[in-house]
Amino acid sequence: MKISYKWLSQYIDIDLSPEELQTRMTFAGLEVEGVEKLGEDLNQYIVAEIKKCKTHPGSDHLSICQVNNGSDTKQVICGAPNCAAGQKVAFAPVGVSISDFKIKKVKLRGEESFGMICSEKELGISDNHDGILVLPDDAPIGEKLGTYLQQDDIAFEVEITPNRPDLLGIFGVARDVAAVLNVPLIIPEISIKETGESIAKHLALQNDASELCTRYTARMIKGVTIKESPAWLKQRLISVGLRPINNIVDITNFVMTEFGHPLHAFDHKLIKDKTIIVRRAKKGEKFPALDEQTYTLEKDDLVIADAVKPIALAGIIGGENSHITKETKDIVIEAANFLYSSIRKTAGRLKISTDSSYRFERDIADETAELVSQRACQLILELAGGKLLEGKLDSYPNPVENRIVGLRPSRVKKLLTITVSDKQIINYLEPLGLKLSRRETDLLKFEIPPYRKDLVREIDLIEEIIRLHGYNSVESFLKPQKIMDKTTFYTSRKIKDILVNNGFSEVINWNFGDPSDLNKLNIPTDDERRNNAELKNPLGSSFSIMHSMLIPQLLKNALFNIHHGQKNLKLFEQTKVFTRHNEKLATEKIHLSALITGNLHPVYWKEDQYPADFYDIKGIVEEILNALDISNPVFKVSSEKFYQPGLAVDVFLKERMVGSFGKIDSKIASKYDIEQPLFILDIKLQDIFELQKSVKPVFHDIPKFPPVLRDLSFVISKKYSYNEILNSIYSINKKLITKIELFDEYIGKNIKDGYRSLTFSLVFSSDTKTLTDDNINNILQKVIEKLKNDFNIEMR
Amino acid sequence: MKEEITRVLEAARSEIKKADSMHDLMQLKSRYIGKKSILNGLMQKLGTLSKEERPAFGKILNEAKVQISELLLQRDQEIKNLKYKKTLKKEALDLTMPSRKREIGTLHPITKVWQEIEDIFISMGFEVAEGPDIEDEFHNFDALNTPQDHPARDLSDTFYIEDDVLLRTQTSTVQVRVMENHKPPIKIISQGSCYRNENDASHSPMFHQVEALVVDEGVTFADLRDIMNIFVKKMFGEKIESRFRPHFFPFTEPSAEMDIICVKCLGRGCNLCKGSGWLELGGAGMVDPNVFSMLGIDSEKYTGYAFGLGIDRIAMLKYKIPDMRLLFENDIRFLKQFK
Numbered sequence A: 001m002k003i004s005y006k007w008l009s010q011y012i013d014i015d016l017s018p019e020e021l022q023t024r025m026t027f028a029g030l031e032v033e034g035v036e037k038l039g040e041d042l043n044q045y046i047v048a049e050i051k052k053c054k055t056h057p058g059s060d061h062l063s064i065c066q067v068n069n070g071s072d073t074k075q076v077i078c079g080a081p082n083c084a085a086g087q088k089v090a091f092a093p094v095g096v097s098i099s100d101f102k103i104k105k106v107k108l109r110g111e112e113s114f115g116m117i118c119s120e121k122e123l124g125i126s127d128n129h130d131g132i133l134v135l136p137d138d139a140p141i142g143e144k145l146g147t148y149l150q151q152d153d154i155a156f157e158v159e160i161t162p163n164r165p166d167l168l169g170i171f172g173v174a175r176d177v178a179a180v181l182n183v184p185l186i187i188p189e190i191s192i193k194e195t196g197e198s199i200a201k202h203l204a205l206q207n208d209a210s211e212l213c214t215r216y217t218a219r220m221i222k223g224v225t226i227k228e229s230p231a232w233l234k235q236r237l238i239s240v241g242l243r244p245i246n247n248i249v250d251i252t253n254f255v256m257t258e259f260g261h262p263l264h265a266f267d268h269k270l271i272k273d274k275t276i277i278v279r280r281a282k283k284g285e286k287f288p289a290l291d292e293q294t295y296t297l298e299k300d301d302l303v304i305a306d307a308v309k310p311i312a313l314a315g316i317i318g319g320e321n322s323h324i325t326k327e328t329k330d331i332v333i334e335a336a337n338f339l340y341s342s343i344r345k346t347a348g349r350l351k352i353s354t355d356s357s358y359r360f361e362r363d364i365a366d367e368t369a370e371l372v373s374q375r376a377c378q379l380i381l382e383l384a385g386g387k388l389l390e391g392k393l394d395s396y397p398n399p400v401e402n403r404i405v406g407l408r409p410s411r412v413k414k415l416l417t418i419t420v421s422d423k424q425i426i427n428y429l430e431p432l433g434l435k436l437s438r439r440e441t442d443l444l445k446f447e448i449p450p451y452r453k454d455l456v457r458e459i460d461l462i463e464e465i466i467r468l469h470g471y472n473s474v475e476s477f478l479k480p481q482k483i484m485d486k487t488t489f490y491t492s493r494k495i496k497d498i499l500v501n502n503g504f505s506e507v508i509n510w511n512f513g514d515p516s517d518l519n520k521l522n523i524p525t526d527d528e529r530r531n532n533a534e535l536k537n538p539l540g541s542s543f544s545i546m547h548s549m550l551i552p553q554l555l556k557n558a559l560f561n562i563h564h565g566q567k568n569l570k571l572f573e574q575t576k577v578f579t580r581h582n583e584k585l586a587t588e589k590i591h592l593s594a595l596i597t598g599n600l601h602p603v604y605w606k607e608d609q610y611p612a613d614f615y616d617i618k619g620i621v622e623e624i625l626n627a628l629d630i631s632n633p634v635f636k637v638s639s640e641k642f643y644q645p646g647l648a649v650d651v652f653l654k655e656r657m658v659g660s661f662g663k664i665d666s667k668i669a670s671k672y673d674i675e676q677p678l679f680i681l682d683i684k685l686q687d688i689f690e691l692q693k694s695v696k697p698v699f700h701d702i703p704k705f706p707p708v709l710r711d712l713s714f715v716i717s718k719k720y721s722y723n724e725i726l727n728s729i730y731s732i733n734k735k736l737i738t739k740i741e742l743f744d745e746y747i748g749k750n751i752k753d754g755y756r757s758l759t760f761s762l763v764f765s766s767d768t769k770t771l772t773d774d775n776i777n778n779i780l781q782k783v784i785e786k787l788k789n790d791f792n793i794e795m796r
Numbered sequence B: 001m002k003e004e005i006t007r008v009l010e011a012a013r014s015e016i017k018k019a020d021s022m023h024d025l026m027q028l029k030s031r032y033i034g035k036k037s038i039l040n041g042l043m044q045k046l047g048t049l050s051k052e053e054r055p056a057f058g059k060i061l062n063e064a065k066v067q068i069s070e071l072l073l074q075r076d077q078e079i080k081n082l083k084y085k086k087t088l089k090k091e092a093l094d095l096t097m098p099s100r101k102r103e104i105g106t107l108h109p110i111t112k113v114w115q116e117i118e119d120i121f122i123s124m125g126f127e128v129a130e131g132p133d134i135e136d137e138f139h140n141f142d143a144l145n146t147p148q149d150h151p152a153r154d155l156s157d158t159f160y161i162e163d164d165v166l167l168r169t170q171t172s173t174v175q176v177r178v179m180e181n182h183k184p185p186i187k188i189i190s191q192g193s194c195y196r197n198e199n200d201a202s203h204s205p206m207f208h209q210v211e212a213l214v215v216d217e218g219v220t221f222a223d224l225r226d227i228m229n230i231f232v233k234k235m236f237g238e239k240i241e242s243r244f245r246p247h248f249f250p251f252t253e254p255s256a257e258m259d260i261i262c263v264k265c266l267g268r269g270c271n272l273c274k275g276s277g278w279l280e281l282g283g284a285g286m287v288d289p290n291v292f293s294m295l296g297i298d299s300e301k302y303t304g305y306a307f308g309l310g311i312d313r314i315a316m317l318k319y320k321i322p323d324m325r326l327l328f329e330n331d332i333r334f335l336k337q338f339k
């Protein structure tokens, strides 16, 4: 449902910005689904004055006007017959778009024109295109037209939940918002003057289906003048998306939007026998509706009929045979209520959805019929003239008595944990229209207004109290403690999972260390890992320090297992390492070490066995770095002394050494009595956690265009590294070359000593287009030239 | 002409029958009913016939064409079927041959239990706190209400680095550190290595504990019973009941030791529970007001509980590991059992 900001503000005694109002509505339970700025289109036009106006020398139906737009004067060629000097007009400067047409500087028969003077049709105000729109003399030059015409407004699209039919009118929404804000509600004054003649002389009412029509009222006004509605009324209707038609129809629509209860007006002359009969339709009965369709009715449909024919499909749509026309003089105002399920059934079957059926389907109150009837008559007398006949016809067989609902304040506290005094409870509920009718010990009895059918039980009242008190003013006790370091916690687990998924088994060793291991591993005497926390009372000399590295234990674990016949091993340990300088306690950091030895994969009859090597451990390291979201680690030849020279790498992140990997030097391995090759990774996890605070995958667009693959094969001297080659290729076009895969290295027959043949697969792709052969050949040619230049390659 | 058509038809029939590839069929199709086919040739000759003869021969010709098309189609289906059957034969396998296995590693059983405990408590709103292994006497003893002359402070039970720096003997040290740095409400668990200077069949000098601490307004002994109960049932199964026995710990008052029904005999009595039907799992209690006041927490406003459990023991019970030494031997044949 659309709600106009200006209209709503009329009923609330407070200045609220649209943003504030929107927030208030949201927290009152009215979900604002959309906000539309009205009058924006009109604000591109400017109120201007025609200073001079003379006939175009080349054309007698064109005028040359000098237009003052407030800041300067522009020449405009105008074709309207009614343009004249001194007029205030709506001026469209160059650059404005009217529908699809953009106003440009043009030359018309030799005279330049800088803009346009607009008609009502061009402005989209009406269908009038007889001439330009002439504004009143006091229109301020330079003001935006929308602002001047007071067309700027804001329309909120609001979702009304099915339990709140009282919010189907803007006044009802205002009542709720005012209650939430605790400010007075401005109630429109409604009074009607009846004159002389009784309605009974002119109209009879017969309700033959009171089970479907719970109330029917009719009033009659004689001698109205059907005409266009005044500007304010049209503006109100437009602001909620309704089309102005004529004053009578506009008023019924206005009142429906105001109070949420639809009405209908009939032309009295067209009611046969001057009798309104509310009845079920006859099976197969035809009904010509206002939407120019003829509907075939069933006997469960409810119609408003005269002596011979249906004149309205009750609560859904009026008849084409009885509606208000220019010639209408005497009108009948219907304000009624119908069984919501019946309306829903008929509207659903006939696939008609009107503003009226939308509301009647939501079980509105019988009571409000009288209110809207009076309101409509008041406005009609004001805007269309005529005389309201005395009395009304009213079929209301079972008047509803106001319900009484009791509320225990103690229950409020129990359920909501908020303390609200009795007085506060009353203050919350009375603005909603509830009246305190009785007060007992811990019990307040409220009379519920007819339009709040949703308030039936104590819990319904408690819900209203918390809604008005504010859901978010209920204190919450549990707060995040911020004790846990979630990133470290979950990243540590993730790394363990990666190793397990790669076939590694976790070991847990005592956290004691043997200082002689540091010597065996050639750890320099000034190395950080020599600053050990020493125990005063160790279990023995081989457990005399807290370990500062995990590799010695892994080597011992490997030996133990090799001794037990298990030669193919993948082990890791992730735990704290300890160092101690001059501090009182010690430095404790999470560390990861892993070891591979023996065959990489279990025996499989279809494949040859092959031993784990340097690239296997490198792959694990890269997988871990990748999981840590480290995209550009720097690898350098390792400075660790326990690796085989030339077969180990140190890993740097932000210029800090955060780990290493490589092959254990066979001399060292033999100190541990291990003869088979061992590959190790050693990572300072805690240091990485400190350097890399967040590890979050972020979505990247999935490529729209298919990648193109090209192979590149050449012979190159071994003195150039793979990395150098890679960088050289990427440097040609880092954007379009998205991936380079090495898929073969060949050394041997036909290849010179000191050279190797490499075959790459280059992946080209673009985010913006499908790459053509030309695009790719071009890049490929440049790549080849660059490689020849840099490395003197020989293409194969 | 009629004979000629019959002859062509016969020839086509026998050739189509012999065709055994799609390629053959395509060739036959073009030879017999294609644009330059024999039948099309005959069709041209229709013009030479008399007006009366033409319709009859036209009909025969067309019928022959339809017949050949059908034969082609039929043979096409047959060839496809043969091909399919050939594929089945070719792809047949000895389904009992060993499969290609990807080697998946394992987490250490202590880690598995450790993570399970963390997940159970995190799901109940706890956070995980950490503390150092190398501690001072204040956090390990003083703040935990353990007097100077308490036997637990004996040098022979505790590993010392310096006179007042030691390896923590329990994870309760983390309680103290959390309460020093955070105001209630506090709801944490902490796990880690602890150390005691003993090494025999039933004691390891390094072992693992989990410690929980809850401090808030209105925390009661019943909350402690509840959380222990829920934990035990989630960890060991719905059938496992728990009970509290009065005990003494310097930092809790009242203090209790917690037992669970023997996971092996379910209470009937066996060698694991030494016939009692119950197994000891750890200690618990309400935080002693002295501990609160030492850490500047208002013990009138706040109450709290704490408990500590041995992770290694839980792992042994859960996985029925008979000897504690297996946990730290790191025999791959042992480790690989905990998939």
Ligand SMILES: [Zn+2]
Pocket: B262, B263, B264, B265, B266, B267, B268, B269, B270, B271, B272, B273, B274, B275, B277, B278
């Ligand atoms: Zn037992």
